[in-house]
Amino acid sequence: MLARTFEKKIFNSRVTSANTQKSEMWLGYFAGPCLVYMVYYAIAGSYLTQFYTDVLGLSGVFLTMMPIFSKIFDAFTNVVMGRIIDKTRTKQGKARPWVLISGVCMAVTGILLYTVPRSSYAVQIFWIILSYNLFFAFAFTIYNMSHSLMVPLSTRNTKQRDGLAMLNSMGMNMLPGLLVTIILPIMIRAFGVGEDSQGTWIMMMSIISILALPGTILEYYFTKERVTEENISEAGDTRKDVSMAKQLKACLSDPYWLIIMGFTLVYNIFNILSTNSMLYYCNWVLADSVNGGTGLQVLVNAIGQAPLGLGIIVLWPLVKKFGKRRIMMFGFGIGAVGSLIVLLNPGNFGIVLGGLFIKSIGALPTYVMTAQLAESLDHIEWKNGFRADGFSASVYAIIITVTAGIGQSIILGGISAFGYISPASTAEVITQPDAIKTFFSWCFVGIPMIGYVIGSLLMLIFDVEDKMPQIIADITARHKAEAEARGEVYISPEEKAEIEQKELEIKAEEKRIEELKEKCAKKGLNFEEEERKYQEKLAAKKAKEEAKAAKRKKK
Numbered sequence: 001m002l003a004r005t006f007e008k009k010i011f012n013s014r015v016t017s018a019n020t021q022k023s024e025m026w027l028g029y030f031a032g033p034c035l036v037y038m039v040y041y042a043i044a045g046s047y048l049t050q051f052y053t054d055v056l057g058l059s060g061v062f063l064t065m066m067p068i069f070s071k072i073f074d075a076f077t078n079v080v081m082g083r084i085i086d087k088t089r090t091k092q093g094k095a096r097p098w099v100l101i102s103g104v105c106m107a108v109t110g111i112l113l114y115t116v117p118r119s120s121y122a123v124q125i126f127w128i129i130l131s132y133n134l135f136f137a138f139a140f141t142i143y144n145m146s147h148s149l150m151v152p153l154s155t156r157n158t159k160q161r162d163g164l165a166m167l168n169s170m171g172m173n174m175l176p177g178l179l180v181t182i183i184l185p186i187m188i189r190a191f192g193v194g195e196d197s198q199g200t201w202i203m204m205m206s207i208i209s210i211l212a213l214p215g216t217i218l219e220y221y222f223t224k225e226r227v228t229e230e231n232i233s234e235a236g237d238t239r240k241d242v243s244m245a246k247q248l249k250a251c252l253s254d255p256y257w258l259i260i261m262g263f264t265l266v267y268n269i270f271n272i273l274s275t276n277s278m279l280y281y282c283n284w285v286l287a288d289s290v291n292g293g294t295g296l297q298v299l300v301n302a303i304g305q306a307p308l309g310l311g312i313i314v315l316w317p318l319v320k321k322f323g324k325r326r327i328m329m330f331g332f333g334i335g336a337v338g339s340l341i342v343l344l345n346p347g348n349f350g351i352v353l354g355g356l357f358i359k360s361i362g363a364l365p366t367y368v369m370t371a372q373l374a375e376s377l378d379h380i381e382w383k384n385g386f387r388a389d390g391f392s393a394s395v396y397a398i399i400i401t402v403t404a405g406i407g408q409s410i411i412l413g414g415i416s417a418f419g420y421i422s423p424a425s426t427a428e429v430i431t432q433p434d435a436i437k438t439f440f441s442w443c444f445v446g447i448p449m450i451g452y453v454i455g456s457l458l459m460l461i462f463d464v465e466d467k468m469p470q471i472i473a474d475i476t477a478r479h480k481a482e483a484e485a486r487g488e489v490y491i492s493p494e495e496k497a498e499i500e501q502k503e504l505e506i507k508a509e510e511k512r513i514e515e516l517k518e519k520c521a522k523k524g525l526n527f528e529e530e531e532r533k534y535q536e537k538l539a540a541k542k543a544k545e546e547a548k549a550a551k552r553k554k555k
Contacts, residue, residue: 006090006097013092015224016501020160028222029150029164030171035215036106036143038176042184042208043110044135045275049408052128053415054193054290054422055201056116062125064412066132071405074137075398081145082394083244093225094389095146095153102143103216109135110209114202118195136401143216145397149389152374153225156475158468162319165371173366182301185279185294192426193290227387229496230479247391250384256376256464257392260369263458265399267366270451272407277443280411285346285437285444290426296349304356315364323466324372325459328365332456335362339449346441359445362452375464382471385478414439 005011015024052058081098088094112131116124151165191200251257282300283293318327338359345351373396381387414420418436464471476492483490491499516534520527 006092029168032219034171037172039212041180067405067408071402074401077137078394078397082390086390093228095149098146100220103213105139106212109139111206114205145393148396151370153227162371166367169367185297189294242386247388268403270448273443281440281444284432324368329459331362331365332452336452339445342445
């Protein structure tokens with residue numbers, strides 16, 4: 001049924017080129033994920049924790065342990081979803097259809113997270129468990145797993161893939177985080193906390209949740225699975241159905257896969273802790289009230305994270321010159337130094353901003369992590385003769401979801417253990433215990449500092465990037481031999497895309513001529529004369545473009 005549905009022309013990708021295009025890069029890999037992760041950071045991150053503690057007034061062992069136990073179920077659904085993606089056979093690929101499907105799921109379940117009924121404690125707990133698992137274990141699992149494969153399946157061209165990975169990471173992390181942590185604190189300050197503010201929280205989070213729909217639509221229509229298309233021949237999809245056990249063995253025996261997944265685990269733990277503790281750090285370490293911390297949150301994100309926005313301009317040429325591994329080693333060292341500066345001066349706002357600025361410079365290389373995952377998957381295919389996309393997507397999604405639960409539980413556990421005092425209103429001034437302030441400081445920058453050191457050490461042995469030219473050449477030769485063994489002429493994804501593009505251009509030209517003839521008949525114009533004018537304009541435009549290209553070449 002899924003295959004038949006996605007055969008319809010309405011579901012065709014708007015990307016037809018063999019090479020990545022600007023529309024693909026900016027709409028499919030940047031704008032789409034940006035909207036989706038804006039939703040995720042807003043409704044499922046630290047603000048969900050604040051909603052539970054400061055609006056519903058909940059705390060205790062249940063709230064601390066619930067995210068961890070939920071992630072056990074989540075891990076199971078990740079494995080199931082990975083298998084489903086592996087078995088998906090459609091004209092549009094195996095991951096893209098699920099990106100589109102996930103949009104509606106996230107919008108609905110995101111709203112349910114905040115519509116907790118004003119009822120008994122037992123009813124509220126039941127609603128929280130149900131809505132939490134529907135969002136994380138069902139809706140976000142579908143999106144996260146399919147989205148995590150978009151860069152690895154986009155192309156074999158490592159330079160183009162690096163560019164997509166950087167834009168994708170920027171869309172996922174920096175911009176959504178920046179917008180959410182600047183805009184939402186201002187809105188929360190206006191809406192307030194406490195029981196009476198729940199209605200405004202529901203309205204605000206419902207509007208944000210709906211943004212998942214345009215986000216997934218953009219990502220679906222402006223991406224293309226060129227790697228998946230390599231296995232689609234005249235005989236249909238020729239991919240082997242590789243068992244999860246076989247994929248597991250291949251992944252666990254591949255050192256590069258273990259390294260990148262290990263660092264993904266470390267990175268997500270410290271990133272979740274830092275993100276979820278940031279508002280508490282601003283409110284109670286740098287200030288003494290929610291109102292006091294709101295303005296500081298804006299500055300912490302606008303100034304402390306500014307390099308993450310501008311740095312991609314510098315990062316791209318550096319990666320091309322020195323390689324991803326070397327840039328990551330150096331960058332993580334800088335990130336550790338910036339974190340240490342903040343940790344040693346937690347109450348000095350000026351030094352904190354300076355340290356965070358340095359820390360975010362060091363975080364820039366994380367933009368290419370998805371490209372490194374793609375390289376490790378290519379290495380597995382080169383070594384074993386099959387891809388381990390489904391299992392890898394499962395593990396990646398498990399890491400993302402489990403670390404989110406661990407991070408949330410650590411924050412909630414610390415809040416319960418170290419004597420956190422919940423405010424009755426946004427204006428209430430509270431002097432929090434020193435223990436809770438220290439806890440927030442270590443979550444915000446202390447643990448990330450340790451993570452950067454670990455990441456820098458792991459990059460010492462992650463040298464798969466240097467082997468990629470030979471790996472890609474060998475995989476291409478293997479696909480060619482397999483096609484010839486089936487009695488087919490091997491057509492690369494690039495050649496296939498060129499054929500499709502030419503067909504589209506022929507159809508577009510036929511349509512243009514048809515429309516011009518209709519126009520001439522209607523207005524009494526001479527078709528040959530109008531066609532001559534059009535061709536002259538086209539030739540002049542082409543000559544101008546060629547002259548510009550020649551001028552750039554001379555420079």
